[in-house]
Amino acid sequence: MWLSRGGLKKPSLIVCVIALVLVALALLMVLDFFNLESYEPLNNGGFYFDYSWKGRMFLLLFVAIFILEYITNRGIQKVGSTESKRRYFLRTFIVLFCASIPLIWIISENFLGFSDVVVAAGDGLRGDYWREVLANNPNDPNSVNNFLAGDWPLSVQYIIFALSMLSALFFGYGQKGLKAFSVSLALVGGIGFVFLIDTLFPYGALEPLQMMTLPTGACAAGMLDFLGFKVTLTYTPTFQSSPVITVFPDGSVSSANINWPCAGIHSLFLFTLIMILLLRKCDMSLFRKTVYFIFGFVVTYFVNVLRIVFYFMILYFDGREAAIVYHSDYGELLFIGWMGLYILLIAFIEKFSLKEKIEQKLHHIKCF
Structure with missing residues (x-):
C-alpha cells in the first residue's frame, strides 16, 4: 500500500x-x-x-x-x-x-x-x-x-x-x-x-447541487417526526429554492432553509475523492474496493441526514444562536469523525484479512 x-x-x-x-x-x-x-x-x-x-x-x-x-x-x-x-x-x-x-x-x-x-x-x-x-x-x-x-x-x-x-x-x-x-x-x-x-x-444558486437537498431534507424531517418533534417540510420548485424545515419549540416557530452545503453534498464529493485515492493505494480486489466505497457512501449520506437532525434539535432546545454555533463550528466534524473512523476500520479489516491469508498459507505449507 x-x-x-x-x-x-x-x-x-x-x-x-x-x-x-x-x-x-x-x-x-x-x-x-x-x-x-x-x-x-x-x-x-x-x-x-x-x-x-x-x-x-x-x-x-x-x-x-x-x-x-x-x-x-x-x-x-x-x-x-x-x-x-x-x-x-x-x-x-x-x-x-x-x-x-x-x-x-x-x-x-x-x-x-x-x-x-x-x-x-x-x-x-x-x-x-x-x-x-x-x-x-x-x-x-x-x-x-x-x-x-x-x-x-x-x-x-x-x-x-x-x-x-x-x-x-x-x-x-x-x-x-x-x-x-x-x-x-x-x-x-x-x-x-x-x-x-x-x-x-x-444561497443554493447552483441548481444541480441544490436539487440534491430535497431528499436529504425529507429524510431529516422524517427522522425528526419519528423522534416525536412536530415538524413540517415545505419546498417550492423555483430558481434558488431550498427545502424549509420548521419546528415548533414551546408553541413558537423556528425554521431554516437547507442549502446544498447544509445538506452535506460537499461531504459526498470529498468522500468520493478521498476514497478513490485511498483505495487506489490498497492491494485488494476490485470487488472489495467497490463494497467499501458503496457502504461508506451510503453511511456518509445518512451522516449528513444526522447533521441536519442535530441542527434542528439544537434549534428546538437551545435556540437559534446555539444552532448557528453548531452549524459553523461542529457540523463538519461529524463527517470528519466518520471518515477517520471508516479509514481505520478498513485498515483493521484488511490487516486482519492479511493475517488470515498468511496463516492459511503457512497451514498449507505444513500440510506438505
Whole structure:
C-alpha cells in the first residue's frame, strides 16, 4: 500500500516544505486571533480556526494529514536525483519557492496592500451578482463586503495552499509525490473548491447541487417526526429554492432553509475523492474496493441526514444562536469523525484479512 523505504537520501527538502506551511499557518493564526487581518469581516467574525464551515479548521487538518503521509511515505524518490548539481539546486529552489507561496500571499495581503487587489478581483468577478442577490434578500444580515472581504479571500486562501503544495510536490517528487500525498492534497483542494463554489453561487444558486437537498431534507424531517418533534417540510420548485424545515419549540416557530452545503453534498464529493485515492493505494480486489466505497457512501449520506437532525434539535432546545454555533463550528466534524473512523476500520479489516491469508498459507505449507 505504501511506497518502499530507503529511497529518500535527503529528507530535509520535504521537512522544509512542511516548515514553510507551518510558518504560514502560524502567522495566519496570530493575525486571526488578534484581529489584525486586513479584511474587516474576518476580524469581526471571531477566530476562524474554530470554524469548520467557511473557516480555517480544515487547514489544520490538512497539515496534520500531510505530516502523517510524510511519515508513512518516507521512501519516496525525488525527481532528478541523478542530475547535475546546478539543476538540483534550481529544482530545490523551485520547490521551496512553491512551498513559500502561502506565506508570501499572507504577508502580501496583510502588510503590502495586496488585499485591495484581491477585493477588486472579487468585485470584478461577482460583485454585481452579490449585490443583486442581497437586493433580492432584504432580510439577509450579510453585506456585499462580507462576500468581497470575507468569503472570497478565505476561499482563495485555500486554493493558494492547494496549488502551492501541488506544485511543490510535483516539481520535487513528480507523480509519485502527488500520489503519496494525495489525501491531504484532495482535502485542501476539495474544501477550497467547495468554499469557492458556494461563494460564487451563494444561497443554493447552483441548481444541480441544490436539487440534491430535497431528499436529504425529507429524510431529516422524517427522522425528526419519528423522534416525536412536530415538524413540517415545505419546498417550492423555483430558481434558488431550498427545502424549509420548521419546528415548533414551546408553541413558537423556528425554521431554516437547507442549502446544498447544509445538506452535506460537499461531504459526498470529498468522500468520493478521498476514497478513490485511498483505495487506489490498497492491494485488494476490485470487488472489495467497490463494497467499501458503496457502504461508506451510503453511511456518509445518512451522516449528513444526522447533521441536519442535530441542527434542528439544537434549534428546538437551545435556540437559534446555539444552532448557528453548531452549524459553523461542529457540523463538519461529524463527517470528519466518520471518515477517520471508516479509514481505520478498513485498515483493521484488511490487516486482519492479511493475517488470515498468511496463516492459511503457512497451514498449507505444513500440510506438505
